[in-house]
Amino acid sequence: MxxxxxxxxxxxxxxxxxxxxxxxxxxxxxxxxxxxxxxxxxxxxxxxxxxxxxxxxxxxxxxxxxxxxxxxxxxxxxxxxxxxxxxxxxxxxxxxxxxxxxxxxxxxxxxxxxxxxxxxxxxxxxxxxxxxxxxxxxxxxxxxxALHPILFELLPAKFTLPHLQAMYESLYETNIDKRNFTRKVLSTNMLVKEKEKDKTSSKKGAFYYSIDKTQYKDQFQTVLNFIPRNEMPNANE
Amino acid sequence: MxxxxxxxxxxxxxxxxxxxxxxxxxxxxxxxxxxxxxxxxxxxxxxxxxxxxxxxxxxxxxxxxxxxxxxxxxxxxxxxxxxxxxxxxxxxxxxxxxxxxxxxxxxxxxxxxxxxxxxxxxxxxxxxxxxxxxxxxxxxxxxxxALHPILFELLPAKFTLPHLQAMYESLYETNIDKRNFTRKVLSTNMLVKEKEKDKTSSKKGAFYYSIDKTQYKDQFQTVLNFIPRNEMPNANE
DNA sequence: ACAAAAGTGTTGCCCGTACACCCATGA
DNA sequence: TCATGGGTGTACGGGCAACACTTTTGT
CATH class of the missing domain: 3.90.79.10 (Nucleoside Triphosphate Pyrophosphohydrolase)
Known part of the structure; x- marks a missing residue:
């Protein structure tokens, strides 16, 4: 050739x-x-x-x-x-x-x-x-x-809401109101509440959640809004 | 070596x-x-x-x-x-x-x-x-x-608001309300109104605008919202 | 005068934000 | 019983979308 x-x-x-x-x-x-x-x-x-x-x-x-x-x-x-x-x-x-x-x-x-x-x-x-x-x-x-639920890829099969929130707070070096955060995240229907709790980080224990993979795939491309507007990062290019 | x-x-x-x-x-x-x-x-x-x-x-x-x-x-x-x-x-x-x-x-x-x-x-x-x-x-x-004012790169130095709107409408194959569109675009302060009009596409004529390059650069990374939420495209990856 | 495109304001609703107290449990 | 972290509801305000008429001017 x-x-x-x-x-x-x-x-x-x-x-x-x-x-x-x-x-x-x-x-x-x-x-x-x-x-x-x-x-x-x-x-x-x-x-x-x-x-x-x-x-x-x-x-x-x-x-x-x-x-x-x-x-x-x-x-x-x-x-x-x-x-x-x-x-x-x-x-x-x-x-x-x-x-x-x-x-x-x-x-x-x-x-x-x-x-x-x-x-x-x-x-x-x-x-x-x-x-x-x-x-x-x-x-x-x-x-x-900031726009897509991509961080979920970093999570184990079962995780708690405080765990999820910490992941976002750490990435954006900010504090997020937990009531607003919970409401936004749950409103996507991407999370399924499990029956067990994680007791390793508190006495009360936090419920485990897992990903509803169908919802996750459907909504992956959607533009989300977990991060308060003021904390939105800039594009990088 | x-x-x-x-x-x-x-x-x-x-x-x-x-x-x-x-x-x-x-x-x-x-x-x-x-x-x-x-x-x-x-x-x-x-x-x-x-x-x-x-x-x-x-x-x-x-x-x-x-x-x-x-x-x-x-x-x-x-x-x-x-x-x-x-x-x-x-x-x-x-x-x-x-x-x-x-x-x-x-x-x-x-x-x-x-x-x-x-x-x-x-x-x-x-x-x-x-x-x-x-x-x-x-x-x-x-x-x-949909998120950044990148389409401005396609425009000549002077252009009209109807021209700009047509560019967005064509890309998203949708109709945008011109009052809302104008308000959003002008509120970014990225456009400067010129004194002349373009009379080629109407009898009344449409005012030319140009880009305020300082504002444009400052705001390029900002997440904008010229496109109504319902028309937002999906990510591609 | 009329046709064709440009320009311009207001209202209602929804979403996003701010905010504080009670609950469950282990020590 | 108390300390620690988890979980929950409401009220306000701003921003977005929906909507129609007047203006200009060339023919």
């Missing part, structure tokens, strides 16, 4: 920005690079695009290799391309953002990569342009979560 | 989805390919990423080559990567969306590419996965324009 002539072929990398929420803080899953350059420095989990796979497949593969998880919420964010972003040789990097239930991950931890969950405000220095990727991902998450 | 070993290097293309608005219809600028494969078929304007440029620079270069325009509103949309999307050899394509004032373009037309503006509902068949790109771009434009 004839090829395009006189064009430069370069490497394509995938990097995954993996968010989790532990009940009070957002965390990022980072690895310690096992190969040069920048060996042993902290980095996003990544890999190179292989000949027979699409970028989405590559991202799934990379995420699974690190966490063991499949069918995780993940979407392509942005492609980074500064000519000198990788000092070894020219590489463009397609960044993916994944939101995972931090509990699920804990069971599947693979130690091959020296992975570690870092709280968002205590991130180590990262290699290459990975900090830029993380900053963009944070800003996009804030933007998107 | 040492390179990464055993990894596949592939071509990276840039494709530009170029939107215009002629006063009543949205249009897309397409070219007739001058080289194989699919020679003479209609296609998005594109090119290959060169060794010393970033993707943004490549997109600017490609857009300028076709239209002569610089400093145009353009942003990276998505990277397409199906292994067989280009039959010649594996190529990933980074799609950029540009919004241009169709009047400006007319003066600068470059005939090298047999370019033509097609109305959005009369698009020809496109090569490769370019239709998928266009569909995603349409859907993202609808989403983003």
């Amino acid at each position: 004839i090829k395009y002539s006189n064009q430069t072929r370069i490497l394509t990398a995938i990097d995954c920005i993996i968010f989790g929420f532990d009940g009070s803080d957002y965390k990022l899953l980072l690895i310690q690079r096992g190969f040069a350059p920048e060996k042993e420095k902290w980095s996003l989990m990544g890999g190179f695009l292989q000949p027979s796979e699409s970028l989405d497949e590559a991202a799934d593969r990379v995420l699974k290799k690190l966490t063991g998880l499949e069918n995780v919420y993940m979407e392509q964010m942005h492609t980074f391309s500064k000519p000198d972003r990788d000092p070894v040789e020219r590489t463009i990097a397609v960044a993916y953002v994944a939101l995972i239930d931090i509990q699920k991950y804990k069971k599947q931890i693979s130690n091959d990569f020296h992975a570690h969950w870092f709280p968002m405000n205590e991130l180590p220095n990262l290699i290459f342009d990975h900090e830029e990727m993380v900053n963009m991902a944070k800003s996009r998450l804030r933007y998107k979560a | 040492i390179k990464y070993s055993n990894q596949t290097r592939i071509l990276t293309a840039i494709d530009c989805i170029i939107f215009g608005f002629d006063g009543s219809d949205y249009k897309l600028l397409l070219i007739q390919r001058g080289f194989a494969p699919e020679k003479e078929k209609w296609s998005l304007m594109g090119g290959f990423l060169q060794p010393s440029e970033s993707l943004d620079e490549a997109a600017d270069r490609v857009l300028k080559k076709l239209t002569g325009l610089e400093n145009v509103y353009m942003e990276q949309m998505h990277t397409f990567s199906k292994p067989d999307r280009d039959p010649v050899e594996r190529t990933i394509a980074v799609a950029y969306v540009a919004l241009i004032d169709i009047q400006k373009y007319k003066k600068q037309i470059s005939n090298d590419f047999h370019a033509h503006w097609f109305p959005m509902n009369e698009l020809p068949n496109l090569i490769f996965d370019h239709e998928e790109m266009v569909n995603m771009a349409k859907s993202r434009l609808r989403y983003k324009a």
Whole structure:
């Protein structure tokens, strides 16, 4: 087969920005690079695009290799391309953002990569342009979560309303009135009240809720309003 | 310098989805390919990423080559990567969306590419996965324009309120109450009323307005509400 | 004079916000 | 019994949508 002539072929990398929420803080899953350059420095989990796979497949593969998880919420964010972003040789990097239930991950931890969950405000220095990727991902998450129920992807199967609210309050660094928040969230019909309570964080105990997946899917695209108008973030682009 | 070993290097293309608005219809600028494969078929304007440029620079270069325009509103949309999307050899394509004032373009037309503006509902068949790109771009434009004053990028320096309203009505295929629309738009302080009128589309004539660029930049990130709630589009991802 | 498009105000309703007390339980 | 966090209702106000007539001017 004839090829395009006189064009430069370069490497394509995938990097995954993996968010989790532990009940009070957002965390990022980072690895310690096992190969040069920048060996042993902290980095996003990544890999190179292989000949027979699409970028989405590559991202799934990379995420699974690190966490063991499949069918995780993940979407392509942005492609980074500064000519000198990788000092070894020219590489463009397609960044993916994944939101995972931090509990699920804990069971599947693979130690091959020296992975570690870092709280968002205590991130180590990262290699290459990975900090830029993380900053963009944070800003996009804030933007998107203000409009769509995307943060639910970070929750375990059963969670409490205070837990959910803490997740929003932490992301927007604000306090939300719990009566208004509860009313808004429940009015979407996306939550199902369970019979059991979570007694780990109070004496009275807080009822567990779970997601009504049908409602969730139907309403995922809807523009919501869990965040008071004044606290709305800016677009990032 | 040492390179990464055993990894596949592939071509990276840039494709530009170029939107215009002629006063009543949205249009897309397409070219007739001058080289194989699919020679003479209609296609998005594109090119290959060169060794010393970033993707943004490549997109600017490609857009300028076709239209002569610089400093145009353009942003990276998505990277397409199906292994067989280009039959010649594996190529990933980074799609950029540009919004241009169709009047400006007319003066600068470059005939090298047999370019033509097609109305959005009369698009020809496109090569490769370019239709998928266009569909995603349409859907993202609808989403983003419902929240941010991005469509102003399509307007000439002076335009009328009926012109502006037609642009929104066409994109959302809906009728908007002109009293409510005017009030909302003017309340942003982004528009400056000019002294002259446009008499081409009515006997009475409609006042020209222009953009207050300071206000526009300040408010670009704000979440707006020109579109009635019921007509709000869905997210696309 | 009439046709065709531009311009302009008011009302009602709904949604979003502010706000404070009681409940359940373990220690 | 008391301390801790969970759960609930109301009233007010602003913003959004619905709605129709007058103005201008070219023909």
